[in-house]
Amino acid sequence: MKKLKSKEMFIGGVIDKKASSLEYKTGDWMSFKPVRDVKKCTNCLLCAVFCPENCIKVKEGKVQDPDLKYCKGCGICAAECPFKAIIMKKLEDCDL
Amino acid sequence: MKSVMSGAQSASYAMMQINPDVVSSFPITPQTDIMKEYAIYVRDKKVDTEFLLMESEHSALSALVGASSSGARAMTATSSAGLAYMFEILGVASGHRLPIVMNIVNRALSGPINIHCDHSDSMACRDSGWIQLYCEDAQEVYDQTLIGLRLAEKMSIPAMIMQDGFICSHCLQNLEVLPDKIAKKFIGDFKPKYSLLDFKKCVTAGPLQLQDYYFETKKQLSLEMKNVFSEYEKISKKYFSLAKRKYSIIEEYKSKDAEFIIVALSSVCGLIKDCVDELRGKGINAGLLRIKMFRPFPYSAVSKALKNAKKIVVLDRSESFGADAPLACEIKNSVPEKIVNGCIYGLGGRDILKSNVMDLFNSMIKNKKIERFINSR
Numbered sequence: 061m062k063k064l065k066s067k068e069m070f071i072g073g074v075i076d077k078k079a080s081s082l083e084y085k086t087g088d089w090m091s092f093k094p095v096r097d098v099k100k101c102t103n104c105l106l107c108a109v110f111c112p113e114n115c116i117k118v119k120e121g122k123v124q125d126p127d128l129k130y131c132k133g134c135g136i137c138a139a140e141c142p143f144k145a146i147i148m149k150k151l152e153d154c155d156l
Numbered sequence: 157m158k159s160v161m162s163g164a165q166s167a168s169y170a171m172m173q174i175n176p177d178v179v180s181s182f183p184i185t186p187q188t189d190i191m192k193e194y195a196i197y198v199r200d201k202k203v204d205t206e207f208l209l210m211e212s213e214h215s216a217l218s219a220l221v222g223a224s225s226s227g228a229r230a231m232t233a234t235s236s237a238g239l240a241y242m243f244e245i246l247g248v249a250s251g252h253r254l255p256i257v258m259n260i261v262n263r264a265l266s267g268p269i270n271i272h273c274d275h276s277d278s279m280a281c282r283d284s285g286w287i288q289l290y291c292e293d294a295q296e297v298y299d300q301t302l303i304g305l306r307l308a309e310k311m312s313i314p315a316m317i318m319q320d321g322f323i324c325s326h327c328l329q330n331l332e333v334l335p336d337k338i339a340k341k342f343i344g345d346f347k348p349k350y351s352l353l354d355f356k357k358c359v360t361a362g363p364l365q366l367q368d369y370y371f372e373t374k375k376q377l378s379l380e381m382k383n384v385f386s387e388y389e390k391i392s393k394k395y396f397s398l399a400k401r402k403y404s405i406i407e408e409y410k411s412k413d414a415e416f417i418i419v420a421l422s423s424v425c426g427l428i429k430d431c432v433d434e435l436r437g438k439g440i441n442a443g444l445l446r447i448k449m450f451r452p453f454p455y456s457a458v459s460k461a462l463k464n465a466k467k468i469v470v471l472d473r474s475e476s477f478g479a480d481a482p483l484a485c486e487i488k489n490s491v492p493e494k495i496v497n498g499c500i501y502g503l504g505g506r507d508i509l510k511s512n513v514m515d516l517f518n519s520m521i522k523n524k525k526i527e528r529f530i531n532s533r
């Protein structure tokens with residue numbers, strides 16, 4: 061995300077744009093990536109509810125893989141999954 | 157239109173003509189007279205302001221931050237401990253660039269507790285990002301409240317208009333006020349740069365800014381402060397065309413050719429002018445430089461004004477313990493090549509007498525040592 065100069069900014073730190081948080085890709089904070097084992101997953105949807113970034117979407121009753129643009133790798137989904145279907149993998153061990 | 161008012165009354169008269177959308181209030185001596193008068197305007201329906209009686213000054217200014225962010229014209233008044241209690245919110249108002257205007261009736265800060273005039277309250281807030289205008293008398297309080305409001309709104313920077321507690325705020329003085337119609341025309345409509353109630357242009361006000369943006373937001377305000385001088389000139393020119401009273405950021409009273417100059421703020425300048433006149437009658441080149449705008453500080457105007465001065469005494473009505481007092485500090489910065497004598501007077505309402513000012517001039521003329529504390533034991 062391009063950082064604005066003081067001359068380009070609106071006054072008073074006010075953000076004069078709607079939904080600008082979408083431009084803030086929290087995905088680049090990640091050092092662990094959630095990996096879901098579809099065989100263990102029962103689609104109980106708990107991970108989708110607990111994800112603080114709202115990046116696990118649900119389509120027709122089924123959870124989707126997290127949107128890595130926003131997944132910050134916090135591991136809450138893995139901790140909350142009652143079926144241990146999600147493991148957190150070190151980023152350097154993943155082929156992205 | 158001729159009138160007789162105290163400084164407090166002249167502030168509330170200007171507020172009545174402004175008719176702000178929101179006025180918040182909390183009583184504190186000697187400011188209370190401003191809000192007492194304003195409450196009468198509210199009762200008599202001379203204004204249609206949303207008049208808020210808050211539970212503290214912290215809340216009073218916080219309410220105005222909300223009002224101003226919502227596009228309302230917002231004003232209040234306070235003194236001393238009240239201003240100190242607002243301190244946290246002063247930075248919120250300026251940081252969010254809200255043009256709130258506040259009349260300050262200068263009073264000493266505790267302790268020991270004291271209700272009389274000195275400038276320790278507003279001087280403690282000089283780095284809070286507000287414009288600061290110091291007034292000599294009721295006339296100036298009235299005029300600067302109108303001018304200050306236009307200035308604040310034009311620059312999107314809040315402004316404090318100072319007057320001396322009791323000396324100015326409670327003494328009846330002759331003054332000229334503008335007819336309501338002309339005053340209202342001068343003030344014009346408030347067109348906020350953003351408003352939380354403008355659903356066509358949605359904004360996020362007051363977001364968290366950490367290492368990545370806070371600095372730029374403060375830098376932006378700091379750079380904009382430099383443009384206040386030229387905007388003030390423009391507005392005061394317009395004001396002059398209506399009121400025939402001229403205002404500038406400094407007042408040079410017989411100081412252009414003066415060798416011996418006293419620099420001061422606010423009501424004491426009346427006394428100094430008297431002394432200057434007397435000395436001029438004896439053929440002594442004495443003068444007064446009155447600083448009217450303290451924030452932003454007009455360094456280049458002051459440096460020009462003091463160019464010919466041989467001796468300079470700066471009178472501060474507040475102390476910076478263990479350092480140069482606020483005004484002395486700025487004057488030293490304006491004329492680094494000159495010797496500037498900083499003096500402290502009038503703390504906690506202590507009188508400064510004509511003989512004290514004459515002594516200062518005489519010490520300058522006769523090259524005698526100048527005592528730092530005036531009329532003190």
Ligand code: SF4
Binds near residue numbers: 103106
């Ligand atoms: S919490 Fe576990 S089991 Fe439930 S949907 Fe998420 S991954 Fe599947």
Ligand code: SF4
Binds near residue numbers: 094110114116131
């Ligand atoms: S790791 Fe955190 S952010 Fe990423 S999907 Fe899981 S809960 Fe959401």
